[in-house]
Amino acid sequence: MGNGKSGIFDTEAGRCLQQLARQPYDLTAPESLTSGGRLEKYVCRSDSLRLLYSTQRVTDQVIDALQELADECCLVEQFRQMRRGAVLNRIDGWPSENRQVLHTSCRDIFSSSPAEPSAAAQAKDNLSQLKDFLGDLETGRISNALGEKFDTLIHVGIGGSDLGPRAIYESLRAFGRSDRKVYFISNVDPDDAAAVLEQVNLATSLVVIVSKSGTTMETLANEQIVREVLRRADLDPRNHCVAITGEGSPMDNLACYLRSFHMYDFIGGRFSITSMVGMVTLGFALGYEKILDFLQGAAEIDLLAEEPDIRSNLPLLLAMLGVWNHTFLGYPTLAVLPYCQALHRFPAHLQQCDMESNGKSIDRLGRKLTHQSGPILWGEPGTNGQHAFFQLLHQGTEIVPVEFIGFLQSQRGIDVEVSGTLSQQKLVANLLAQSVALATGKQDENPNRRFPGNRPSLLLIAERLTPAVMGALLAVYEAKIVFQGFTWNINSFDQEGVQLGKVLATRFLICMTEGQKRHDSLESKLLQIVLEKGC
């Protein structure tokens, strides 16, 4: 399809899939999951992950048509171009960001022939600076005014500078250094900073402030709160604060910061975990070797994503199954449900990465879309969710495709046998049971105990959630989102939709501070009602 046609339904494969979607595979029929070797056949592997998709409403014919759609839309070719530095963040014919999309370069550091050599060299250079910095923290060459080592890191950022690093930190806490703690401040709600600051020992705290532009309203406000608290504790903020920011931004200033690490225009915030945005904090928490493992896990998936065969390319298959459910079967949302407590913030990160990328209404030529773009993504860990919203998944009138994520072993290996099985076995048994229950449903004389079934899900399975597996899982979802954006022919790399709110917020702030001056504006009137007094 390239950039030429807007409508996915105008492609040959699109029309074929529309036809197939009228009678999707019936998962409730007898032997529906076991016949034709379906269970064994519908498995796709990467080095560390397996995607089991027998519980999707697909047949060989559907997968073939999804392959054709992927080919017609040149998905793999566009992904290859992206990794090699193509300017894919653009809307043709209209002013737009006009940038490369090179988050993959952050982990393209293990190959002797990286896809985009200059960005990869820069990534290596940044990592080398980080290694030195972490070494200096370790030896105490960098320490506080009393010569004590830093044992705490406060990460200040919002959106892409917060959700990703936080989700990955939480996912790998089991591998963290026991002598170090990490906290996050993001919300402009002053209670967020206050709740964190009352818990930490400021004297031995590094404060990492992350903002590409150096002008993010929330992050600047929180930085000032932290600096104020440092000063009140007789600590010099300059010796505690580290900047992660664009080169030459107002924050890129060693008079105010102990150290500066750089961010680049060619890496969008929501794709920036593997850049310094995530690596400084994760390096502090986990140590340098483990972040290399994490990056290597991601790098392996980036290479796999260039494989043209949908049945061998796990992220591509995941993307196209999502397109099948959303575009052709018409389900508006997607639940990502990790059976793993450590992944409790991973859905929140994906929510940003997916919905900010693919929540668009125009194509790459600026034309209104004639199909739906990205779904609403949400999720919480299982088995917790089973005791919460799963009622709706099984018996509600809204149908929700589910992506389950599970692991055969726990991270910490501490477990107890109760009623003959370990907790980890119970966790895996429940994961598999839910996937089967959603698919097959169950008949019953009592209408309240009937399960309609035919609710699609898939399983992403790995042996254990290690740093390398987490890197792979992250890269799978990043590539999935990119592939889907290409399929829907949208620019997944900008976020013009956040601008209007910023402009209006400024008007309300002006109204708050200027008081009575603008009595007639909408802002003034609404503020009067909300504050129940003149503004």
Add this chain to the structure above:
Amino acid sequence: MGNGKSGIFDTEAGRCLQQLARQPYDLTAPESLTSGGRLEKYVCRSDSLRLLYSTQRVTDQVIDALQELADECCLVEQFRQMRRGAVLNRIDGWPSENRQVLHTSCRDIFSSSPAEPSAAAQAKDNLSQLKDFLGDLETGRISNALGEKFDTLIHVGIGGSDLGPRAIYESLRAFGRSDRKVYFISNVDPDDAAAVLEQVNLATSLVVIVSKSGTTMETLANEQIVREVLRRADLDPRNHCVAITGEGSPMDNLACYLRSFHMYDFIGGRFSITSMVGMVTLGFALGYEKILDFLQGAAEIDLLAEEPDIRSNLPLLLAMLGVWNHTFLGYPTLAVLPYCQALHRFPAHLQQCDMESNGKSIDRLGRKLTHQSGPILWGEPGTNGQHAFFQLLHQGTEIVPVEFIGFLQSQRGIDVEVSGTLSQQKLVANLLAQSVALATGKQDENPNRRFPGNRPSLLLIAERLTPAVMGALLAVYEAKIVFQGFTWNINSFDQEGVQLGKVLATRFLICMTEGQKRHDSLESKLLQIVLEKGC
């Protein structure tokens, strides 16, 4: 409508609303928000909360029709009956739970004429026991084997025994006693318990285990993990563990527990926060007086919910605006977005409370519904969300109605002025700006900078998130969910949809432990593939 008719579209008001939904109020027209005194008129008040709904796609005519629908469906009358002990948890003509629905009795302790006197007396009795227990912890009459006071509480439960207490605890941490800490364990993932247990001082920890049946698989497994760790630390579990469970359940046994608090069949898990399920842990964290404030806030809303006029009955109005958006305008999801970091787990609690209650497919006579039941509910705090999924809210192809929650003052009162405004002012300005931006949208020559608008939202505003306000907010949403269930003519109080997964999980567990015996079953085959070996 009562129980007679299944279809909301068969009512006179339903047909009228269908008609009105063909041309809903245009929020993008010039002066759309300010004309006709709309901003001032579309405000509904309770003692502590205000609901501003000028940014909904409604007119006076729509509100009148929603009032008629509420009347035709006897919503307020059913709510009154519920509070007075009617057996509303039932499906007529089919085996069902056949129970009263009396969560409101837990806070019906301030009136001299409670709605259901025996349940209210029981609630008072429970609170009195809790008061004594908290007093004994305070004085040290109850202490550990060394006579040290308990300073930590580990709350073990799942679903309704976890999400609610956790959400409310997080929301009120600012009011918590600084000498006490609370932790939660819920997931059967053994890493959940392990991560908590490595942080606590077991010797001074109370362990509160919550399960109505005393047989919840996850909770029993986690209890055994905790008991094992206590024993290894030479601590007698009986002196550390407190049971919250049904009278006569396997857990109601003072040989194994320091104390037993009771749960009742007439209070469903997801509505149980104001029972002992939430009050023991919150009482420990906040002190007895503050939980009374919390209960009083809830009690005031329960009374307000009996007011017949939709324009004065805040929870009823909230419910009917939700019905308008979901049933008549056809939006499948609902985002609840608190501009308040302390409410960061409140959407997860509501997700359970709403989706488990109203994610149903049959009516109260067991007939298949001819309209959609409850929406998919999701949400994260603002302003964080603005830097994440708001792109889709503003410019995506899926339209998401939003319920914003905001407060004029912060909880902790620690704030710094940056660029002329406090963080709290920035928070409120952004809240209002988003609501206006979603409603009015914006034209632009550049199609990528166009905002279609007409995306409905509302504001729930209070002065400050205190215990009483939190109680009110909780009761508003509980009543809303109940009113909507009545409107859709479903039983909001059972959860048969969670049973099939439990049955299938047991089959997988048997297959795991019995090994090779059942080679041909679906469970055995799937396990072989997942484990990549025989099971």
